[in-house]
Amino acid sequence: MCQCAGNATDKDWTSNRTAEMNQHELVFILNDTEIHTSISPGTSLVDFIRRDRHLTGTRIGCREGDCGACTVLIGTLDRDRMCYRAAASCLMPVAAAAGCHVVTIEGLNNEDLTPVQRAFVEEGASQCGFCTPGLVVSLTGFLLSSGKLDEEDALTAIEATSAAVPAILPFEERFPQCWRNSVPECPEGESDWSL
Numbered sequence: 001m002c003q004c005a006g007n008a009t010d011k012d013w014t015s016n017r018t019a020e021m022n023q024h025e026l027v028f029i030l031n032d033t034e035i036h037t038s039i040s041p042g043t044s045l046v047d048f049i050r051r052d053r054h055l056t057g058t059r060i061g062c063r064e065g066d067c068g069a070c071t072v073l074i075g076t077l078d079r080d081r082m083c084y085r086a087a088a089s090c091l092m093p094v095a096a097a098a099g100c101h102v103v104t105i106e107g108l109n110n111e112d113l114t115p116v117q118r119a120f121v122e123e124g125a126s127q128c129g130f131c132t133p134g135l136v137v138s139l140t141g142f143l144l145s146s147g148k149l150d151e152e153d154a155l156t157a158i159e160a161t162s163a164a165v166p167a168i169l170p171f172e173e174r175f176p177q178c179w180r181n182s183v184p185e186c187p188e189g190e191s192d193w194s195l
C-alpha cells in the first residue's frame with residue numbers, strides 16, 4: 001500500500017517535471033536548424049553552440065566580452081524584416097536567444113564565400129585562425145546593422161577583436177582594401193548589404 005502510494009507520487013512528480021520542462025523549452029533558429037532545447041536557460045550561448053551543437057568555429061577567448069572571438073549574429077524580427085546585430089555569445093544566456101535567429105561563422109555562407117570572407121582571403125587578412133571567425137562575423141554584423149557604411153566606424157566596430165591579435169599580421173594595414181572588397185557596390189552610400 002505504502003509502496004503503491006509512493007509510486008503514484010513519483011509518477012506525479014515525473015509528469016509535473018516533464019510539464020515544467022516543456023514550459024521551459026527554448027525555441028530559436030541556429031543557422032538553418034530549428035532548435036528546441038530544455039537546457040538550463042542560464043547556460044551561456046557560446047557553450048550551447050560549441051558543446052551541444054559542436055559548432056566550434058565560434059571561439060572562446062576571454063569569456064568577458066572583450067576579445068570578440070565568440071561573436072555571433074543575432075537576428076530579430078522588426079515588423080516584417082529580420083535585423084541582425086553582432087553579439088558576444090559568451091555574455092549571452094541561451095534563454096536570450098529564444099525567438100531569434102542565431103548565425104555562427106558556419107552559417108554565414110552556403111556554397112560560396114560571403115563578400116567579407118572573400119575579401120579576407122584575397123587580402124590575406126586572416127589571423128591565426130582563432131580570431132578570424134570573430135573578425136568576419138563582427139564585420140558582417142556591422143555591414144548588416146549599420147545605416148551608413150563608413151570604413152572608420154567599421155574598424156571601430158571590430159577593433160576589440162582585431163586588437164586581440166595584433167602580433168600575427170598587421171590587420172589594420174590590410175583592412176582598408178578588405179573593406180573596399182567587402183562593399184564594392186556602394187563604398188560611400190547607404191548600407192545595401194545582405195547575407
Ligand code: FES
Nearest residue numbers: 061062063068090
Ligand atoms: S570569449 Fe566572448 S568576447 Fe571573448
